[in-house]
Amino acid sequence: xxxxxxxxxxxxxxxxxxxxxxxxxxxxxxxxxxxxxxxxxxxxxxxxxxxxxxxxxxxxxxxxxxxxxxxxxxxxxxxxxxxxxxxxxxxxxxxxxxxxxxxxxxxxxxxxxxxxxxxxxxxxxxxxxxxxxxxxxxxxxxxxxxxxxxxxxxxxxxxxxxxxxxxxxxxxxxxxxxxxxxxxxxxxxxxxxxxxxxxxxxxxxxxxxxxxxxxxxxxxxxxxxxxxxxxxxxxxxxxxxxxxxxxxxxxxxxxxxxxxxxxxxxxxxxxxxxx
Amino acid sequence: xxxxxxxxxxxxxxxxxxxxxxxxxxxxxxxxxxxxxxxxxxxxxxxxxxxxxxxxxxxxxxxxxxxxxxxxxxxxxxxxxxxxxxxxxxxxxxxxxxxxxxxxxxxxxxxxxxxxxxxxxxxxxxxxxxxxxxxxxxxxxxxxxxxxxxxxxxxxxxxxxxxxxxxxxxxxxxxxxxxxxxxxxxxxxxxxxxxxxxxxxxxxxxxxxxxx
Numbered sequence: 235x236x237x238x239x240x241x242x243x244x245x246x247x248x249x250x251x252x253x254x255x256x257x258x259x260x261x262x263x264x265x266x267x268x269x270x271x272x273x274x275x276x277x278x279x280x281x282x283x284x285x286x287x288x289x290x291x292x293x294x295x296x297x298x299x300x301x302x303x304x305x306x307x308x309x310x311x312x313x314x315x316x317x318x319x320x321x322x323x324x325x326x327x328x329x330x331x332x333x334x335x336x337x338x339x340x341x342x343x344x345x346x347x348x349x350x351x352x353x354x355x356x357x358x359x360x361x362x363x364x365x366x367x368x369x370x371x372x373x374x375x376x377x378x379x380x381x382x383x384x385x386x387x388x389x390x391x392x393x394x395x396x397x398x399x400x401x402x403x404x405x406x407x408x409x410x411x412x413x414x415x416x417x418x419x420x421x422x423x424x425x426x427x428x429x430x431x432x433x434x435x436x437x438x439x440x441x442x443x444x445x446x447x448x449x450x451x452x453x454x455x456x457x458x459x460x461x462x463x464x465x466x467x468x469x470x471x472x473x474x475x476x477x478x479x480x481x482x483x484x485x486x487x488x489x490x491x492x493x494x495x496x497x498x499x500x501x502x503x504x505x506x507x508x509x
Numbered sequence: 510x511x512x513x514x515x516x517x518x519x520x521x522x523x524x525x526x527x528x529x530x531x532x533x534x535x536x537x538x539x540x541x542x543x544x545x546x547x548x549x550x551x552x553x554x555x556x557x558x559x560x561x562x563x564x565x566x567x568x569x570x571x572x573x574x575x576x577x578x579x580x581x582x583x584x585x586x587x588x589x590x591x592x593x594x595x596x597x598x599x600x601x602x603x604x605x606x607x608x609x610x611x612x613x614x615x616x617x618x619x620x621x622x623x624x625x626x627x628x629x630x631x632x633x634x635x636x637x638x639x640x641x642x643x644x645x646x647x648x649x650x651x652x653x654x655x656x657x658x659x660x661x662x663x664x665x666x667x668x669x670x671x672x673x674x675x676x677x678x679x680x681x682x683x684x685x686x687x688x689x690x691x692x693x694x695x696x697x698x699x700x701x702x703x704x705x706x707x708x709x710x711x712x713x714x715x716x717x718x719x720x721x
Contacts, residue, residue, distance in 0.1 A: 236608060237608060237609055240604070240605060240608045240609070244597060244601055244604075244605060247597075247601060248596050248597060248601075251596070252596075318593055318594050319589060319591065319593040320593040320594065320595050322554075322559065322589060322593065323587070323589055323592075323593045323595065323648075324595070324605070325559070326557060326582065326585065326586075326587040327582060327605070327606060327609040327610045328578070328579045328580075328581075328582040328583045328609060328610055329579075329582075329609040330578065330579055331578070505561075506561075507559060507560045507561055508558075508559040508560075509554060509559045509560075
């Protein structure tokens with residue numbers, strides 16, 4: 235266990251010093267700051283106002299940029315170390331592959347989750363300071379969703395990182411997965427599929443296995459489920475499933491998905507040549 | 510200590526090692542030589558347990574380096590040809606080595622001083638920001654402080670100036686007893702005073718093996 239924590243701790247320290255982490259934190263912190271500066275909390279559009287509206291906007295942008303941020307920063311974690319021969323040297327010491335791999339996963343999870351979480355905390359604290367009502371239910375739901383979403387894409391990134399030989403291929407694959415999942419969210423391809431009269435159960439199944447779609451639907455599920463902005467599939471899902479069950483699914487499923495991919499990545503890492 | 514039996518390693522259709530068999534025993538200092546692509550690095554990486562062989566086996570003190578990774582690597586020190594761009598600071602790297610391999614930090618500092626490298630002044634500096642020579646000196650200091658039975662050096666003096674090379678050879682002479690020293694090198698003259706065995710590889714095979 236000592237080695238596991240050591241790897242996690244060192245990866246965390248290394249990541250915090252990296253330029254990508256500065257940009258990553260700046261983007262999410264900057265988004266919140268921008269919303270306050272733009273007066274988002276003072277505006278009222280389609281029934282949302284105050285911090286609820288700010289958090290909703292934050293989460294809607296996060297749906298799009300968080301996965302790609304996690305993928306491109308994490309996917310090089312092992313493949314980059316392999317490329318640069320860092321892995322060859324670091325693994326010449328008696329540290330188990332399990333400790334090395336899962337230590338990296340833990341360290342990287344903390345690195346990618348904390349900035350997006352703290353950006354929300356800053357919004358809540360600043361909003362409270364300004365006298366706005368705190369939407370605790372939305373805050374806790376979004377914290378759970380961000381946690382689950384981070385784990386899903388971190389797991390996918392480690393999975394890619396474990397078998398890809400070069401960082402360039404890993405990056406290319408990350409962009410492909412991101413675009414692919416983005417295309418399969420409600421408003422885009424699923425609407426097209428409905429137009430093509432594909433089976434509704436197939437459409438619902440595709441949307442339910444896509445962590446980005448689950449995240450998107452869950453993020454707006456606390457608001458009025460009749461809203462047309464939700465898109466047809468989101469409306470159908472929320473109409474046919476109780477909100478509580480769907481929120482649970484939307485947190486548990488990406489978590490499990492992330493763990494499964496991370497575990498598969500570990501198995502590949504363990505079975506393949508290390509360098 | 511190291512027993513290699515009929516080891517074959519292929520990368521796709523390229524045969525990197527073909528039925529290589531040899532043994533390295535205590536008090537042997539070996540120069541592993543050969544042209545680029547001869548299979549030297551593949552052999553070293555197989556000893557370290559990085560590669561899964563297609564056939565044959567490697568045993569270190571009777572243990573398989575893949576299945577018994579921790580037990581085997583406790584006995585091996587390794588210095589690569591080019592120091593990798595590790596982003597950890599020197600103090601973090603030393604912490605990693607202290608915890609994972611139970612190496613005394615003071616001993617690393619001691620050997621670093623012997624190599625004329627003042628690490629106390631650079632503890633918070635990233636390893637990759639050190640000069641090539643400083644990195645190599647630190648890796649050599651770590652390899653000696655680990656007190657391993659098997660020390661593998663891949664072109665260890667590539668980045669060292671003549672004075673540092675002399676320091677390195679002097680320290681090795683003091684620490685060679687009861688060990689296996691394996692040098693991957695292209696320049697025999699640099700290690701000829703240290704070695705008592707020379708192996709030459711070509712196209713994935715051992716083509717000559719001489720003891721002095």
